[in-house]
Amino acid sequence: MSSPDRLSLETLSGLPETVQTPAYDPRSVRPGIVHLGVGAFHRAHQAVTLDDILATDPQWGIVGASLRRADMRDALAPQDDLYTVAVRSGEGTALRIVGSIRQILVAPEDPETLLKAMCEPAIRIVSLTVTEKGYCHDPATGDLNPDHPDVKADLQNPRAPTSAPGLLVEALRRRREAKIVPFTVMPCDNLPANGPTVHRIMAQYAALLDDGLARFVERDVAVAGTMVDRIVPATTDADTAEIAAALGVADAWPVVTEPFTQWVIEDRFPTGRPDFGAFGAEMVADVEPYERMKLRMLNGSHSTLAYLGYLAGYQTVSETMADPAYERLVSDMMTDEIMPTLEMPGTDLGGYRDALIARFHNPALKHRTWQIAMDGSQKLPQRFLGTVRDRLAAGQPIDRLALGIAAWMRYVIGTDENGAPIDVKDPLADRLKAIGAEAGGDPQRLAAAYLGVAEVFGRDLSGDPAFVEPVTRALAALLSKGAAATVKDFAT
Structure with missing residues (x-):
């Protein structure tokens, strides 16, 4: 149950008029994207663009997933997964409530629920912000590191993986088996040639399990490379207190960012995508x-x-x-x-x-x-x-x-x-x-x-x-x- 002193769907209407709130009813949103790695950057970048898109196209809500800890889920679930984005510049701070993330799952607690979500036919994109180290690769070569502890653990139990490569490949395997078209993978991390690099990492992981699965990943799975840019510092206790004072209600985990934002996306989405280009992203053939x-x-x-x-x-x-x-x-x-x-x-x-x-x-x-x-x-x-x-x-x-x-x-x-x-x-x-x-x-x-x-x-x-x-x-x-x-x- 939401609290009258906490940001929530119930308290949205009572926020100050200067605070921008979702231009849609978050309860009407349907999930179309699973995002691995729900951290500050994703919440200040991709989720904001999707928040704009949902006002006209409610089929692109986000199911977020943490690959490590439950703290983000535990912070946002009591406030209906709403949170504040504070945009700061020399001119002051503008506050916005974002509602595009409709659920947060925790992979280590329950990988099966996350895998089932990734296998829903309505999910057409799986995006990632897991940081460079989350891809379990060798940064010097760009190849999968088969000796990475998370990779070794997933290979021992491939039906219940917890690493990003393991989750992607197992979900794609299940979709293939169920004759559901594969989702498009959209990495949003700072890897050189992040599209081809992540495609290669997935195929190399799949090859450690099954040659046919590896060929399927190489041939039939689309990967849309991206370039993302927005500076997002870690939220401090002082930030949280200041934002709560401005809202008049508590927000357990707001994010702070700058006015500038940039998102360049390779247009490789064979099963469909939101109209990213109409909301500030630049769609290109090669990112x-x-x-x-x-x-x-x-x-x-x-x-x-x-x-x-x-x-x-x-x-x-x-x-x-x-x-x-x-x-x-x-x-x-x-x-x-x-x-x-x-x-x-x-x-x-x-x-x-x-x-x-x-x-x-x-x-x-x-x-x-x-x-x-x-x-x-x-x-x-x-x-x-x-x-x-x-x-x-x-x-x-x-x-x-x-x-x-x-x-x-x-x-x-x-x-x-x-x-x-x-x-x-x-x-x-x-x-x-x-x-x-x-x-x-x-x-x-x-x-x-x-x-x-x-x-x-x-x-x-x-x-x-x-x-x-x-x-x-x-x-x-x-x-x-x-x-x-x-x-x-x-x-x-």
Whole structure:
């Protein structure tokens, strides 16, 4: 039962007039999409676009699924799965209630219920925001990692999987067996060529079970690649309190974001799709150039700011950008080292760069450098190393890119410049910290050891002096001078 003091369908009509509410009755919505990975990003991005669409086409409601924990379900179920999106800019905050997610399931608790939902004929799209590490793959190669613990567990019990590849393939197997047409898979994570990469991961997983199933996944399952962009910081207790005060009722888990949003989608939906294009998405034949632009320019710059900013004691991106040396560094990195690797005739890359700089400066967003620094071993191959390889192949310098990579190395040692511990959140955190301890602060030993982590750097870069030398120089500077002084040197 809903509470009069809690956001819910019952309390919607009593919200202040300045709060935007759904332009449809959420109770009339029918599910057409299952989304794996109901986190803050999905709720501030894809679910908002679907909220717009549902006002005219109620068949595209979302059944969300958490692949790890029950906390999102437990927070939103008592409020009829409604939640607030707070859009913050220098001009203030605009509040909107989103109702497109009509149910949240928890895979580890009950994979069978989730699989049954994925097999409903009305479900024509399964989308994902499970982060890079959720695909159980090797970021350096883009292939499925058959030794991943979640993959090994699913192969032992393939009819009750809990990993993203396992759930997708088992649901597709069941649909095939029941003669229900396959859904379209729509990954919305920052993977290079995320459509082909996820298609390959699914086929490789299926091949470990059955060759015929693998051929079916390769031949008959459509995968629509995407590029998604919106900065969504983690919600703080202060955010929750402020939003509750503005609403007049409590919202257990609102999300905070910026005004900018972008969604580029490959138009590969043989069984139908919402009219994404009428509500702000860009439908294209090939998303790869847009994805590469975003991964290299936005995400690469974001990670650079996160590691170098955190090491200098800056808590947020906007605080980091208030230091002119940091702004100059990322602007020059985009202009001189990243943009020349992008072939996008007709696209104003300089305008995109300037828009990114403005977004990074947004003082209302408070995007924590520590949050962006998470899972760096999974992110570096996508955000930095494609650019690096292109630059090296062209015989061009990589000094600023090397500084971003060296800053990651300095960060994952696990102690900051004052000797305080860093809470490194990364699948390889223990191994990376052990490497740092063994190297004992020697930049050459440290760089060589980290570059030997093949899951991150592959086999080619650790033997290339054009890569090793600038990374080692940058790491030596960070260890001897600190981040702020090193950035100042690079920016002058």
